Amino acid sequence: KQEVTQIPAALSVPEGENLVLNCSFTDSAIYNLQWFRQDPGKGLTSLLLIQSSQREQTSGRLNASLDKSSGRSTLYIAASQPGDSATYLCAVFKAAGNKLTFGGGTRVLVKP
Amino acid sequence: GAGVSQTPSNKVTEKGKYVELRCDPISGHTALYWYRQSLGQGPEFLIYFQGTGAADDSGLPNDRFFAVRPEGSVSTLKIQRTERGDSAVYLCASSLFARGGTEAFFGQGTRLTVV
Numbered sequence: 658k659q660e661v662t663q664i665p666a667a668l669s670v671p672e673g674e675n676l677v678l679n680c681s682f683t684d685s686a687i688y689n690l691q692w693f694r695q696d697p698g699k700g701l702t703s704l705l706l707i708q709s710s711q712r713e714q715t716s717g718r719l720n721a722s723l724d725k726s727s728g729r730s731t732l733y734i735a736a737s738q739p740g741d742s743a744t745y746l747c748a749v750f751k752a753a754g755n756k757l758t759f760g761g762g763t764r765v766l767v768k769p
Numbered sequence: 770g771a772g773v774s775q776t777p778s779n780k781v782t783e784k785g786k787y788v789e790l791r792c793d794p795i796s797g798h799t800a801l802y803w804y805r806q807s808l809g810q811g812p813e814f815l816i817y818f819q820g821t822g823a824a825d826d827s828g829l830p831n832d833r834f835f836a837v838r839p840e841g842s843v844s845t846l847k848i849q850r851t852e853r854g855d856s857a858v859y860l861c862a863s864s865l866f867a868r869g870g871t872e873a874f875f876g877q878g879t880r881l882t883v884v
Contacts, residue, residue, distance in 0.1 A: 663811075700860060755825065756814050756825060
């Protein structure tokens with residue numbers, strides 16, 4: 658059974674500091690890994706999708722890496738801003754089962 | 770529409786009542802997923818459709834939950850004899866197709882409260 662873990666569960670940083678969010682998964686047989694952002698009371702917004710054959714993906718201030726062999730992904734957010742405050746979720750798409758399995762999320766607060 | 774649309778955005782119902790939650794996926798997306806999210810937790814898988822058929826309903830918690838997608842587009846999640854424990858946010862997602870893991874796009878969710 659695929660398990661996805663995100664540590665820490667919550668993170669508070671001053672504005673301008675770089676954010677590092679971790680995601681680990683137990684089964685390396687995945688098609689891809691997706692990072693999402695969720696604002697309070699809202700749905701999920703897709704941030705980055707990394708295919709299993711890729712090592713990283715970048716979009717603006719966001720960079721996500723994937724190490725399939727060790728079952729880890731890291732989301733880096735450079736020069737954090739108060740508007741980055743949200744919950745960040747990672748999810749893996751298993752090769753078997755054709756569905757996303759989510760971690761519990763990391764709740765981020767960027768203080769002005 | 771441009772994104773995944775879910776209606777209603779909020780639903781309050783009495784214990785024991787029947788509810789229907791609707792999901793309108795992105796046009797052309799053949800895969801549709803339902804998830805349930807409790808406060809402070811990540812979404813949990815309920816069911817997914819590839820086209821009109823339910824390809825995997827292993828996440829449905831019991832036989833009070835049922836979902837359909839009769840024409841391969843709009844889907845309805847149906848909950849009979851609702852219980853207070855069913856209170857959660859129900860999220861719908863769609864992707865181009867399921868096999869191979871294309872990017873999934875989520876709706877804003879339906880917040881269900883059973884009183």
